[in-house]
Structure formats: C-alpha cells, structure tokens
Amino acid sequence: MKTYNNSLEDYKNIEKSMIMVCLCDHTNEHNTLSDMMIEIKPEYLTDPTCIKIFNWLEEFYISGRPISRTRLIQEVGLPEDFLDSRFCMPSELHGLIEKVKDNFAKRQIKQAAGELHSLIDNNLSASEFRSKAVEIIFKYTDNHQGSSNIKTFAEAIELSLDNLILNDSDRDKGIKTGFLSLDHTFGSLEPGHLTVLAGQTSMGKTAFALNVTYNSVAAGNKTLYITLEMTAKELADRLIVTHSEIKASDYQRKISDEQLKKIMDTATELGDYPLYISDKRGLTVSDIRSQAIRAKNRFGLDLLVVDYLQFIHHIDTENQANAIGHTVTTLRELAGELEIPVILLSQLNRTVDGKPAPRHLKGSGSIEEVADEVCMLWRKDYKQETEAQRFNKVQEAELIIAKGRTKGVGYIPLYWYPEIQLFKDKMEVELARKNRAKMA
Secondary structure, eight states: OOOOOOOOHHHHHHHHHHHHHHHSSOOOOSHHHHHHHHHGGGOOOOOOHHHHHHHHHHHHHHTTTTOOOHHHHHHOOOOHHHHHOOOGGGGHHHHHHHHHHHHHHHHHHHHHHHHHHTTSSSSOHHHHHHHHHHHHHHSSHHHHHHHOOOHHHHHHHHHHHHHSSSOHHHHOOSSSSSSSHHHHOOOOTTTOEOOOOOOOTTTSHHHHHHHHHHHHHHTTOEEEEESSSOOOHOOOOOOHHHTOOHHHHHHHSSHHHHHHHHHHHHHHHHSOOEEEEEEEETBBHHHHHHHHHHHHHOOSSSSEEEEEEGGGOEEEEEOOHHHHHHHHHHHHHHHHHTTOEEEEEEBOOOOOOOOOOGGGGGTTTHHHHSSSSEEEOOTTTTGGSSSHHHHHOEEEEEEEEEEETTOOOEEEEEEEEEEETEEHHHHHHOOOOOOHHHHH
C-alpha cells in the first residue's frame, strides 16, 4: 500500500485514491461504494474535484444505479486522464478511509485549538473560560456521542412523565398508517421500531406496504422504499392504479380519455410527494443501511420500507438462519440509529394451513425475537377462491398483530380490493355505508 506524509497535497492524494477504488469497482461488487458512503461525509474531503465526484457518486448510490464513467466525465466535467491517473485495489479501501477520517479529525482539532487560543485574549473568568473551552472541544470531537445514550434513571423517568402528560394528539409522534382501527388500537409506527409485515405469496404484502407508504408521504413524511423484487416503474404503476381507482387490467390495455385524465391527475399528485425508491437487485443489508443513512443525511428520512427480507443478499450463504438473524438485527439497529420506523416485509412458509402465527415466518426464531412488531396478512378464503375470484372479488382480510413490544396483540379486519390493489379498514367502510344509508 502507498505511504503518505501529512501535507495538504498528500491529503488530496489519499482522497483521490479512495475515490478511485470505488470508481474501479463500478458495479460495487466488493461493496467499496457502500463502505465509503457509510463512513465518509463530503465535509471530510479537502480536494474540490473529489468533493464533486463524491456528491455525484452519492446520487448514483442512493438511486441504486451502476456507476457510469462516461457520465461522470460528462456531468462532473473531469478530464479523462484523471480517471487513469491512479489505481488502487479494493483491499486498500479501509486503510484509505481511516486516513481520510484521521485527516479530518486533525483539521477539526486544529480548528478547535485556534478557537481555544482566541479565548485567551478575552476577559473571561477561569470558570467562563473552562465552560467555553468544553463547548469548543465538544463541537469538534465525537466524545459526546459515546455517552449520549446513557441516561440516569431520573432522566428516564422525566422522559416518561413528559410523554404521559402530553395530550393524545401530541403524544403519538410516530407515522400513522392511515388505517383508523390500526392507528387507534395499536398506535402509529414508532421511531426506532422494526415492524415485520409477513404473508404468503400473493396475500398482498407489497400492496399493504404501498398503502401505508402512500398514507405516509401524503402526510408529508419522507419515505424511502427499497424494493428488491419489483422495479421502480412497477411500483409506480401500482400506486397509480390504486389511487386513480382504475382496474389493473384496464391500465395494461387501451384506456379511455376519461381514464387517462384520472391517471395523469394521480401521477401529478404522486409526483409531488416525498417518496424515494431504490430498485437495485441483490443488495446486502450493509447496502440497505448505507442507502438509508445517505438518504437521511441528504433528504431527511421519516420512514424506511424494505421489500422484502428473502431477497436481501446474504454474505453468509452456508448458515441461512444466522444470516437472516444478522439482517433483522441490523435493520432494527438502523431504526434506532436513524430514529425512524422501519417496515420489513417477509414471506411466510408455503405450508401454512389456516391462520398464520410467528412460527410460520421463514427463519422465524430470530425474526420474532428481534422485531418490535410482527404483523401478518391473512385471507381466510384465499385457498378456496378461484383465480378469477382472487383478482376480481372484494374479499375480507385480517391484519394479525402477532407481536407488539409495547402495543399488545390482536387483529384488524380489512377489505381487500384486488382490482386496484387496495386494502381498506373494514370498520371505516362499514361506517361510511351506514352514513350513506342515513343520508338516503
């Protein structure tokens, strides 16, 4: 590995070498881009060209697209010889990342020293000087982060009582699902919680997740939807079908002028919502973590949806149970780190006969143990229905709350409208019917 001294030019060469490792690994085969995006922020860099490339790479990474050197040259305006001026192996990346972070830390310490020195010329008492000095040191170091999660029991009680005395409208700071019975009975999606949404194939997991996603973004919550099975276009098709209330079968065929207007109006509405979609296949849980962190830093993030667990690429392919356990644990830790709710979709075993339970989750032990909430979609008559009934007939369904760390268990009755891929709260539908009958 190359050796560097401590000059500004050496700092810039280290940054360029780090960037080049990621550009050479343009398909992210070695997770170089993922690792850099997790560890490095733009402010760590000193070289203006590297900062421009880093910001460009960040946009590509969040979108899940492969890196295009041609587009890099065109969009960033780099000379071609810049990309050929150095070559580094993926194995060198972690050492380069540490050097970049060390260099940033040194610059921070130097700035802190300058500010501390300037305090000497001020007419401060020893006590005031000490207080100001501590503020400066904390501003330029990460020392305060290590103890930020440690609270005295008195502080914890104070937080609990503060929450208790708030009225109901202020107390629930989570993301509302938009299903009245669910939000009223079990509360909103809580920041820091991992909610697993499970169901058998074709039970409507993605449709339900998209229904919740729509309700989230319509309320202004910035939401990242990571789809490992469908493309962004397919998700957009589904959302347009659902909220224009045009049958999916009609959407794929020739549509009328009236239907086209509804579609365009819906597309315009959806386009204004803060929804971000990543549709890159084969992501590892580290990739997902990195995308979420970058999205949080770049856009702000209120909700993360991952669709779905069984499509997440595992490095440890020999022990599937351990790999799933690691993935679920990492996503729960991510929810806590970003202080947002995370929804993770998961398959149920195909052998389920009757109402599902947590034991039917694929890799059930670790999922049930780690997740804060486990919800399962179930349609009682699913196996008795014909193919035509499954796609045309309004059906009764249940959202089973099989585990709720702070919310208890139970179920929410739903109606499933397969033609437009929409779940509705059964209680709300029945109430609306009664109100219409009274008005008639």
